[in-house]
Amino acid sequence: MSRETTYNFAAGPSALPTEVLQIAAAELLDYRSSGLSVMEMSHRSSLYQSIFDETKADFKALLNVPDDYEVLFLQGGASTQFSMIPLNLLGEGDCADYAVTGNFAKIAAKEAAKYGKINIAADTSECNHTRIPTQSELKLDPKAKYFYYCANNTIFGTEWHYIPETGSVPLVSDMSSDILTQPLDVRKFGIIFAGAQKNLAPAGVTVVVIRKDLAGHEQAITPLMLGYKLMIDKDSMYNTPPCYNIYMLGLVMKWLQKQGGLTAMDALRHEKSAMLYNYLDESRFFHGCAEKEARSFMNVTFNTGDADKDAAFCKAATAAGFVNVKGHRLVGGMRASIYNAVPVKAVKALVEFMKDYEVKNRV
Numbered sequence: 102m103s104r105e106t107t108y109n110f111a112a113g114p115s116a117l118p119t120e121v122l123q124i125a126a127a128e129l130l131d132y133r134s135s136g137l138s139v140m141e142m143s144h145r146s147s148l149y150q151s152i153f154d155e156t157k158a159d160f161k162a163l164l165n166v167p168d169d170y171e172v173l174f175l176q177g178g179a180s181t182q183f184s185m186i187p188l189n190l191l192g193e194g195d196c197a198d199y200a201v202t203g204n205f206a207k208i209a210a211k212e213a214a215k216y217g218k219i220n221i222a223a224d225t226s227e228c229n230h231t232r233i234p235t236q237s238e239l240k241l242d243p244k245a246k247y248f249y250y251c252a253n254n255t256i257f258g259t260e261w262h263y264i265p266e267t268g269s270v271p272l273v274s275d276m277s278s279d280i281l282t283q284p285l286d287v288r289k290f291g292i293i294f295a296g297a298q299k300n301l302a303p304a305g306v307t308v309v310v311i312r313k314d315l316a317g318h319e320q321a322i323t324p325l326m327l328g329y330k331l332m333i334d335k336d337s338m339y340n341t342p343p344c345y346n347i348y349m350l351g352l353v354m355k356w357l358q359k360q361g362g363l364t365a366m367d368a369l370r371h372e373k374s375a376m377l378y379n380y381l382d383e384s385r386f387f388h389g390c391a392e393k394e395a396r397s398f399m400n401v402t403f404n405t406g407d408a409d410k411d412a413a414f415c416k417a418a419t420a421a422g423f424v425n426v427k428g429h430r431l432v433g434g435m436r437a438s439i440y441n442a443v444p445v446k447a448v449k450a451l452v453e454f455m456k457d458y459e460v461k462n463r464v
């Protein structure tokens with residue numbers, strides 16, 4: 102196998118743009134004639150600081166982040182935010198609303214319950230998270246400190262196609278698998294966070310966009326490293342940040358700009374997902390797992406309705422170069438993750454392969 106004959110549909114860590122990897126390779130030993138690899142630089146050096154500043158500025162520009170928000174580059178993955186959010190936002194006797202639309206939101210709600218009162222505003226586990234609740238279904242607590250939801254459910258292949266309306270209650274959203282895939286009105290949110298390994302960079306950096314006034318109210322027991330205020334005051338560099346990953350994130354930001362930014366990504370996600378969903382709707386062999394109205398633009402989940410046939414398809418797909426198409430164990434079947442870096446031609450090739458496979462295997 103080679104990179105040229107491999108189509109990677111991994112859910113995360115996932116495909117990175119080839120151009121980005123080529124630049125990283127070219128700069129690996131000697132970053133722009135500095136004599137150093139980015140991996141070897143002091144995070145306090147002016148050279149590294151310029152990489153950091155440019156990455157942050159480019160991210161802010163792409164997502165159009167207003168100045169009363171801070172962009173943080175943290176560690177611990179998206180999962181550490183499950184603890185950090187309630188520790189920083191909930192005080193004595195405070196309550197938060199959680200919409201449980203998948204496994205990550207479920208873990209987040211369970212974790213938050215250690216630090217405050219949690220109201221389950223919606224829970225779609227009765228249908229194994231094949232759908233997204235409507236606005237009118239949300240049981241909102243007007244006194245909640247925040248409303249938490251996971252914008253794209255990576256495992257189940259569903260995505261919120263609207264931003265919940267919660268009045269003055271700030272929205273907190275896990276956008277690990279759909280950040281920077283469409284233009285977004287950041288002002289509607291209190292906190293947006295994302296682990297990098299789906300749409301941003303290699304695993305190891307977590308991006309947090311936080312409205313600054315939400316920081317500084319952390320519980321007394323909050324571990325030092327989990328306080329937003331400290332990280333804002335120290336510009337994510339209280340300790341050593343994930344330097345190389347931030348550099349990689351910077352390269353992806355430049356690549357995104359070159360592609361035409363988030364408007365271009367928005368068009369691309371429609372184009373790629375439509376290819377797969379249109380075929381799934383006409384197929385008599387494969388079926389989409391999620392309800393049509395809730396379908397994710399990023400993670401397309403499907404199956405044949407028969408676990409043995411699913412396994413046989415995954416095996417054949419892998420042999421043909423379509424790798425990482427096996428679904429998560431909570432859903433079974435298959436999942437094609439088609440993040441920003443997955444090219445149209447990869448999706449086209451997968452659909453052709455599936456069509457051909459259907460003709461040969463449908464009885």
Ligand SMILES: *Cc1c(COP(=O)(O)O)cnc(C)c1O
Pocket residue numbers: 113177178179180181205251253254255275276277278296297299
């Ligand atoms: C992958 C993922 C996570 C977990 O991310 P880690 O960085 O591994 O902690 C959380 N939420 C969503 C939506 C994800 O896709």
